[in-house]
Each structure stands twice: as C-alpha cells, then as structure tokens.
Amino acid sequence: MTVASAFEFELPQELNATHPPERRGVRRDHVRMMTLNKETGNVKHKRFNELPDCLLPGDLVILNNSRTLPAILRASLKRNEMILSAMIEVRLARRIDDARWEALIVAGSSKLGDILEFSPELNAVVTNENSDTPLKTILFSQKGFELLNIIYSLGEPVRYEYIDEPWDLDYYQTVFASQPGSVKMPSAGRAFSWELLFKLQQKGIQLDYIQLHTGLSYLLDDKYVHSPEDNYEEYSVSAMTMDRIQQTKATGGRVIAVGTTVVRALESAAKTGVLSGWTNLYIHREFSLKLVDGIITGFHEPKASHLDMLTAFVKEDTLFSAYHQALEQKYFWHEFGDMNLIL
CATH class of the missing domain: 2.40.10.240 (QueA-like)
Known part of the structure; x- marks a missing residue:
C-alpha cells in the first residue's frame, strides 16, 4: 500500500534534541507542548505540565507500559x-x-x-x-x-546519529514502564511524571495502560525499504481497558492515546477483534479511526510514517501548517524533544 504523504520539510540540525531535558536543566514534564485543535486548526504553545488544563473530566488517557530494553x-x-x-x-x-x-x-x-x-x-x-x-x-x-x-x-540502549552521547538506559524509560520488551523507547510517554499523572486523576481524567513492544524500524542500510506493514509489533489490550474505552465514549468522554504505539495497538484490536497478538497495521489519512479521538506525541521527522498516522486525526494542510509553526518556534524533535497534543 502506498499512501505516504508527499509532505517534506527541512529539519534544522539544531532542533534535534541531543540531550534529555533533565540534562538541559528542564524537568521531563516541563518540556514545551504545541496543542493543535483538529477541527479549527488553532495552535497554542504551552508547557507539558499544563496538560490537565487541556483535557476534561471523563476523558481517558491511555499509555503504553512497555519498558525499554538495552537492545x-x-x-x-x-x-x-x-x-x-x-x-x-x-x-x-x-x-x-x-x-x-x-x-x-x-x-x-x-x-x-x-x-x-x-x-x-x-x-x-x-x-x-x-x-x-x-x-x-x-x-x-x-x-x-x-x-x-x-x-x-x-546491553546499551539504541541511539541514533543525532544523539551525541551514550546516555544511560534510565533516560530511555517512562516513569510508569513495567513490562520489558521495547527495543526503542515508547517516547511519547517520556514527558509524564508521577506528579502530572496524579494531577490528571485529581481533575477526574482517567488513566489506563496497554502494551506494545516497539521493534527496530531502522536497519542501518537504506537499500532495505522497511515500510510500516513490514514492521510487526507485539501488543496487548486487556478486556477491562476495552470496556473502559467503550464506557468513556458512551458517556461523551474522549479517548486520548499517548503515542503512535497506543494508537496502533487500540486500532488493531478494534479492527481485528483480537485483544493481543502481532500487528502490522498502517494508519494513514484514508484510515477511519474507531476508538482514538486524540493523540499526545512528539514531533516526527520528514517522510516518517508516523506523520501519515497523524493525518488520520487531522487534515494534512492543517497538520503541516502547525508543523511549520513548530519549526518557527524552534520546538525540539525526537525522543528527548517537545510534545504535540492533537485533539
């Protein structure tokens, strides 16, 4: 299937986040956050610790509890x-x-x-x-x-060419990770702290967890075209979590996925009716999302298949306009970078 977006942009080298926020003097939950209203295209610039102000009581935030291996x-x-x-x-x-x-x-x-x-x-x-x-x-x-x-x-954690130093594995873990299996950090959850999770619950925002173990997507050789459909990943969604999703939607709440991994797991379960197994689901602009209403994610590099997934949430023109604002505002990219809420 060839649905990949033609959208390309130049990512300046200085916007690659080479250091964990903590090593830049920033708390993990105080990285910047760009919010994008998927209906109006309105963009706002905030800090990630302001997330509770962007959500409503009754909303359900779902995180990936997979723990990163030193692969x-x-x-x-x-x-x-x-x-x-x-x-x-x-x-x-x-x-x-x-x-x-x-x-x-x-x-x-x-x-x-x-x-x-x-x-x-x-x-x-x-x-x-x-x-x-x-x-x-x-x-x-x-x-x-x-x-x-x-x-x-x-072992040691997988790191890419924009990372200058071999940071310890702890920097590649989310605070709530509990099930070892990912060869790359499910990075959208990195910005959460225990304090922020508690504040979300205080406001009446629900939290739940699924599991998807990320695979190795870059094979160090450009002659091997590794499409999303070649990338099989193991996922698990509990029946209790699925019931909670249905209840949330039935009562008017919104389901917000923390990361593309959560979207892939939930939509795979919805599409196949299988709550655990292997998925190579490719989500793109023609894909009709069945469960997920919004996403918390990082900023994705040019031509990345993750950008295709985001166009299932918001029109391409709207997304790309927001990304140009992110470039102008000098948001940081990649796993140690800033965050984007699309809702």
Whole structure:
C-alpha cells in the first residue's frame, strides 16, 4: 500500500534534541507542548505540565507500559569452533518467544549455525535468515526473565546519529514502564511524571495502560525499504481497558492515546477483534479511526510514517501548517524533544 504523504520539510540540525531535558536543566514534564485543535486548526504553545488544563473530566488517557530494553549487545562470532570476529554489534529487533529474537547482526557475514557469544553465561545460535531483510533469527541459551536480566546487565540502549552521547538506559524509560520488551523507547510517554499523572486523576481524567513492544524500524542500510506493514509489533489490550474505552465514549468522554504505539495497538484490536497478538497495521489519512479521538506525541521527522498516522486525526494542510509553526518556534524533535497534543 502506498499512501505516504508527499509532505517534506527541512529539519534544522539544531532542533534535534541531543540531550534529555533533565540534562538541559528542564524537568521531563516541563518540556514545551504545541496543542493543535483538529477541527479549527488553532495552535497554542504551552508547557507539558499544563496538560490537565487541556483535557476534561471523563476523558481517558491511555499509555503504553512497555519498558525499554538495552537492545544493543556485543558478541564474538564463532563458526566451527573458530572465532571469526572478536567483537561485533548485535541489535535486537523483535522478540519471537521466550528464547528467540529477530536481530540485526551489524558487522560480519553470519550464517546459519553460527554462534554468538555475549558473555560466559549467554550465547545464541543463528537459526534462520531471510534474503529479503538483514534480520536473522537467533536462539538464546537462556530464556524468559533470566534472559531479560542478562540483557539488562550487558546491553546499551539504541541511539541514533543525532544523539551525541551514550546516555544511560534510565533516560530511555517512562516513569510508569513495567513490562520489558521495547527495543526503542515508547517516547511519547517520556514527558509524564508521577506528579502530572496524579494531577490528571485529581481533575477526574482517567488513566489506563496497554502494551506494545516497539521493534527496530531502522536497519542501518537504506537499500532495505522497511515500510510500516513490514514492521510487526507485539501488543496487548486487556478486556477491562476495552470496556473502559467503550464506557468513556458512551458517556461523551474522549479517548486520548499517548503515542503512535497506543494508537496502533487500540486500532488493531478494534479492527481485528483480537485483544493481543502481532500487528502490522498502517494508519494513514484514508484510515477511519474507531476508538482514538486524540493523540499526545512528539514531533516526527520528514517522510516518517508516523506523520501519515497523524493525518488520520487531522487534515494534512492543517497538520503541516502547525508543523511549520513548530519549526518557527524552534520546538525540539525526537525522543528527548517537545510534545504535540492533537485533539
């Protein structure tokens, strides 16, 4: 399916947020927030801690409780008991089950049966490869929580070229993250603090949680076109949460998703009737949203599929006009950047 928007813009390098807000002297819940009225196109410029003033009692805010993994690991590559490469980078892409992952083996030409040695207590064997993608399936020698504990002890978070320093994993976590599994932070939730969550509840604004584990979307090689429909991610929505959504809408409340991951999970469940599983749902301007009324998100780079999703909420011209204002107002982009409320 080709529905991607033709909208392009120049993102000045100085608007890439290279440091977490806390390292810039700003509380995580005091980053800037641009609000966009999806009906009128009206734009206002606020701070994120003013979010309770933008919502109404009875509204339902849904967050993604997936916890970020340090998904970059280092390993020795062995074949037939011989070490071919002493130290290569392995990027976890998505979990298949308790012991198997799809992974990007960055350096070296790995083959079926090759062994990756991460530490004396952890190795993995390459069990599958696909010529259509650089991702390989690897089977770890540990599984479940034991595997996750070792990954947390050995790995480092995925960071992109605009990030200058290897920030600690804590900077890549939301305060409410509880279920390990994302290889990239579900970053729209980063700006929330416990204090802000409490203030929302004090005002009568409901909170609930779903789970979607983000996958590795950038494969370090531009010859591999990785479309949203190629990106399968694991999600889970409880029946209780779905009931709460229906009750909220029935009583005139609005459902506000915190991030594109929440939109993808909820709309996948609505479209298929399946509350947990894998989704490759691509949401774009022709997609009719069934559950979500508004979104809290960061600012997305030119040509990103996340921009396509936003056009399901608001007309392209309205969105792009607001984005030009964000550029003029020098909002920060990416996971350590500022926020955008579309409602």
